[in-house]
Amino acid sequence: MDIKEWFPEFQVSAETDTELQSYFFQLPEVRQITGSRSWLVLGRKGMGKTAIYEHLKVSPSHSLDGFETICVNFRDYPWPAHQLYKDSLAGELSAYQKSWRYLFFVKAISKLVEIKEQNSEKLSKELKWAKEYIEKIYGNPDPSLTEVIFSKIARIKKIGGPGVDVEDLSFDVGEVSFDDVADDKNLQSKLRSNAFTLLGYFESIYKANCGSIKILIALDQLDENWLQGEIEEYSKVLINLVNTCRSISLDPQLSGHLKVVPFLRTDIYHSLRFNDKNKLLQDSAVVISWDTESLDNMFFERVKKFAPIEFGIDKDKKSGNLFEFTYARQGTPAIKYITRRSFFRPRDIIVYFNKIRDCHEKNKSGLYSSSELYEADRDASASVYNEIIDEWSNQFPEIESLLSVLQTIKVETFSYRDFTEKHAAEFSNVPEGDRRKHIEFLFDNSIVGQKKQGRWEYVCSAPNLKMNIEQEFRTHHALKYRLHLIESRPNQAV
Known part of the structure; x- marks a missing residue:
């Protein structure tokens, strides 16, 4: 059987690879995220941040040190709308922190209610109030990012605290759009006032009711949809995000009960300017790194997934099972030849193997040949070039x-x-x-x-x-x- 008949071409993006979890390579970084005090994940584009994020998204809590996960993707996040929640009275390094906390505690309370209901636990009076408020304000028991940002919250006349019947919650007439709020300082003020009032209630309710439940909020694709000319302001938003995540990690009432984990590109993190950045990097960051051996192990998981029983895998050869030869030029194993032509990123390796597959012609061995390994070098080079442009444009x-x-x-x-x-x-x-x-x-x-x-x-x-x-x-x-x-x-x- 020829290799093309059983070994497929792979999706390069983790979010589009529907088979990812069936050959996900368990990185030590996953254990660091769930089993240590670390709460920030850094890696260059293509290093596997989204693969880890997708793993957290589908994994049961018992395999994640007991954490229930909320995975939030910022690919389509309306960044300009976030600026409507900017606290103009706060300093630059804290102007967006309340808005981040507001977002996190809306999501955390929603998840807490869901978990308790799934476990058939009776909701406290406070949690019942929070559940009803969330459903009425956001129109969804588990509101999306957009629903939280563009909710009816700017139209609420007055927010009553726990104990006030949700039926007493009244709205001004009509919905509001981004443009409505952006053009109206009074609406902006009301938006912030109502959101931050809710934040105070939701945060105290979460702390009082989380019990032994552990929730991890993972944030991915934070570098998407940045508009040229707005990068400086977005950087301030991210600085506030990092500082908010740090303050949550240091809060003794939340430690072990809530962890917010942003996945950031290393270069973007290094471009941010705030106090204790290097200290935070040392104390709280998980930096994703790969070498030839770990990349070989990563790809071997795919070989094991798709190889037919009669193929007879040699575990010592790992990805070398795909080739009819043992050594390429200068006595180099195929995987080492490939990693030398990569930036030691899983994406580079997957693309290179896809290019070898494109070059492959049926032969007696049914495996990839050395000439196909060398021929793929040209197309893989073009792909790396395009990735660099995409990464930095x-x-x-x-x-x-x-x-x-x-x-x-x-x-x-x-x-x-x-x-x-x-x-x-x-x-x-x-x-x-x-x-x-x-x-x-x-x-x-x-x-x-x-x-x-x-x-x-x-x-x-x-x-x-x-x-x-x-x-x-x-x-x-x-x-x-x-x-x-x-x-x-x-x-x-x-």
């Missing part, structure tokens, strides 16, 4: 021009002087400080690397690598074919 719009600089250098290995000459042609009248920042950006994101102990290394495989402007650089091999680079000029040493 919003936060760093100069990225395409910087890749053009590397392409016009024409060779993989180059000096800073080479870079300076081609950079000046692409970026006119740019000061030296900005040119240095550009090469540092390329270096920090593994697009270029340098030699360490006689071997070309990149930050993705050697996180402690430090840039030396006096040493030669090398464009990552993953980009070689897409940028049409040659190894070296005739008079240049390899």
Whole structure:
């Protein structure tokens, strides 16, 4: 049986891969999220943040250290609407914190009620009140992000606390839209006043009624739908989010009962400016990282899932089971050949194997050949290039021009002087400080690397690598074919 008949092409995005959980590779980061005090997940785009998020979404609580999960996706989140909840009387680093807490405690109370009802537990008088308020205000016992933000809350005349009959809750006539509130300062004031009044009630009710129940709120795709020109303001929103999650983690009444876990791109986190950022990184962050062995294990789970019984898997070979050869060029196993042409991200590996499959022709062995491994290199290189553009086009719009600089250098290995000459042609009248920042950006994101102990290394495989402007650089091999680079000029040493 030929390999194409039983081994499929895989979805690259975790959220669209309906089979993901059947071959999900259990990362140690999952145990850190649920079994430690850590509450922030960081990773570069394509590192598997969404795969972990999807795993948390479907896993039973007994496999997550007892946590019940609420998974909130911000792909379609109306970021401008969040600004309507900005507390103008608060400082910059706390202006959005109440609005985040409001969102979290609406979701947490909804989940708490759901869990208790599923367990046939009698709701306290306070929880009954909260349940009725949620259903009437948001129109849903488990309101979505949009329902929370665009609820009738700006039209509520007065909010009575627990003990006040929900029938006494009255609304002004009509619904409100984003534009209505954005154009009306009185409505904005009422929106905030009502939301934050509810926050106070919901938070105290949660603390008094959570008992032994543990809830984890996971937040994914927080970098989606950012509008160019609004990034500075969105960054303030995220700083407030991080500080809110930290304050919840430090609250002794919530510790062990509520954990809010944002999944953030590493570069976005590093771009934020607030006190104790590095301390928080050390104390509370889970940073996703991979090496050749863990990537091999990750892909082997897929092999085990789809290999027919008669195939006869060799557990020691792992993903090597897919190839008719043991070693590629220079005695390199196939998986190592592939990871050297990646940024050590699961997405890169999945794409490369998909490209090998595209190249495959039926043969006697029924497996992938070495020529197919090499042929896939070209298409995989184009894919990596496109991923870089997609990753950085919003936060760093100069990225395409910087890749053009590397392409016009024409060779993989180059000096800073080479870079300076081609950079000046692409970026006119740019000061030296900005040119240095550009090469540092390329270096920090593994697009270029340098030699360490006689071997070309990149930050993705050697996180402690430090840039030396006096040493030669090398464009990552993953980009070689897409940028049409040659190894070296005739008079240049390899």
